Amino acid sequence: MKKVVIAGGTGFIGTYLATRFRELSYSVLIVSRDPDNVSWQPQDMVKAFEGADLVINLAGKTINCQHNEVNRKAILDSRLNTTQWIANAIVACKQPPKLWINASAAGIYKSSITKAMTEDETALGTNYLSEVVTQWEKVFFGFKLPQTRQVALRTSVVLGRNGGALRPLVWLTRFGLGGKQAEGTQIFSWIHVEDYFRIVQFLMEDILLEGVFNCTAPYPLSNKDFIRSLRKILHIPFGIPAPRLAIEIGAKLIGTEPELLLNSSFVIPKRLNEAGFQFAFPDVEKALADLLKFPSTSY
16 A cells, blocks of 8 residues: 655645545555654654655644744744654665655745746745745755655645635635735735645656745736635625735734735746646636635535
8 A cells, every 4th residue: 555644744734635645545644743643753753654655744833923033933943853853764764755745835935026936046035934944945955865755845825625824815705804905916826725735646656856846826816816806706796905004913913924915925836837737726716616615604
């Protein structure tokens, strides 16, 4: 039986991947602090990793918090430490995993409204989150694992039914607050969670693919156009806009950072396109129509 190990796999994306791989008859192991799963102890990880077709690391403290000194340290340390622990376990394997995919983030790129960022971009962002991702990838690619391919997935906002960014946006829109956020010109890069899964499958199957990949749909759009598409799918004709100041105040009140909404992320999956990957949900209306085709009580 083929085996997939998902480190930090109890969240929204990890749960979806586990479900889909099990549907395809994979053995799926989860590494987490939950006592029912594989522990982060070295000997347990080595046993889980032996002969695996894939190890994917999704572990790390959420960035959806206030970026004070304590949280900044936790965000960075949780990513660097788990990456180090996984590398140590792979080195100790007699039959190492064929592929190690490490989560990364499209936030490594500088904010841009007019220039699309591809994997070729060398002028990366200089803000806190960009620096976190830069350090994370440096540690990840610092390990030389001759029997294990390494891929860093620079992922944009993931849209899904059971978590992620879509649920609060649906709530706001249904309460009449689904207008543009700030100027509305900031670019919104996104991906349907099923295409995230299909990209992972694609990378498993093509043994020549390694390095950095942008994990995002091919057609990003402005915040204003995304919100308009969401209202269209929900059959809601209007939404009250949220001025920049209101977002900055509201973010502080709910304990998060306004830049998560205000930054412009214009990211294109150049390497996936060149490799021949076919998106099931390349445009946002098709994605939203799929994700919102169930009773409203689900949200």
